Amino acid sequence: MLQEIAEQLPLSERKIAQYIIENPHEAIRCTANELGELSSTSASAVIRLCKSAGLSGFQELKLRVAGDIRNVSETSFSDIQPNETQDAIVQKVTNSSVRALQETAEILNYEALAQAVLALQQAKSIHFFGIGASAVIAQDAQLKFVRINRFTTAHTDFHTSAMLVSKSSIDDVVVGISFSGETYEVGKMLELAKEKGAKTISLTSYGLSPISEIADIRLYVSAKQEEVFRSAATSSRLAQLHLIDILFMCVLTSQYDESIKQLDEVRIGVNFVKQHTSLRK
Incomplete structure (x- = not known):
């Protein structure tokens, strides 16, 4: 998380973040005052960093760092190399996927999650939109x-989605999905939704971005380790699917009896269609 937001931080906070990244073992043994001195800043800057990172305080920051120290050897990421063996590819892709899921869970803002779940619960219609x-x-x-x-839509065509979102209102939710947080079409879709009064949710990689800045509710995934094979969208895709699953299960369990009834009706309908299709054959 610190690596991903470091470049966006004010200078004093960036110096602290960099010191923690380079000296994690020393950082977790420090008080806020000691960390401020070691990074040539101050204790107040340490507290501001915690706030910028969305943490409750310095103690939570140290717990997060300590957790990363424990896990780094087990799920460390290394990029795929030319002529990589299949065994190595299996291990590296698996490690990358596990790390993406773990980091997404670690940076999850539960207040934002609760807001998103409530918005989806109350929505008359939900429009999901992403490119590529x-x-x-x-x-x-x-x-x-x-x-x-x-009532849910997810059209890949920008114009079709724009037509649907242009009919949205205060009772609707529009979810913009972009790992980079910079996809132009996704940003414009959220802007249109806000003009219509709809609630907007962004799903991006961690850190400030044009799309997350637009959204009412900001959800983040972490998959920063994709470099050479970024266009393949491997671990980032898995992290995004993971967060969608979390949202879905939270909404489902909050209205459990009704949701189970709806799921059963869908299952019966699908089986009915399958049976009649097989009879024709």
């Missing part, structure tokens, strides 16, 4: 939420 690999995430979300009696 993020469009796949939007379609997966649509397939999930439509099963529990939500």
Whole structure:
């Protein structure tokens, strides 16, 4: 998390973040005053860093760092090399995926999650939108939420989505999905939704971005380790799907009896169609 937000921090906070990244073992043994001195800043700057990182305080920061120290050897990421063996690829892709899921859980803001779940619970309609690999995430979300009696869309065509969002209102939710947080079309879709009074949710990689700045509710995933194969959207895609699953299950369990009823109706309907299709054949 510190690595991902470091460049966006004020100078004093950036110096502290850099010191922690380079000296994690020393940092977790320090008080706020000692860390301020070691990083040539101050205790107040340490507290501001915690706030910038969305943490409750210095103690939580140290716990997060300590957890990373324990896990780094088990799930460390290294990029795929030329002529990599299949065994090595299996191990590296698995480690990368596990790390993406763990880091997403670690940086999850539970207040934002609760706000997103409430908005989705109360929504008359939900519009998911993403471009490229993020469009796949939007379609997966649509397939999930439509099963529990939500009017849900996830069109890949920008103009079709814009037409639907232009009809939205205060009772609707628009979810913009972009790992980079900079996809132009996704940003414009959220701007249109806000003009119509709809609630907006962003799903991006951790840190400030044009899209997260627009959204009412900001959800983040962490998959910063993708470098050479960024266009393949491997661990980032998995982290985004993971967060969609979390949202879906939170909404489902909050209205459990009704949701189970809706899921059963969908299952019966699908089986009915399958049976009649097989009879024709």
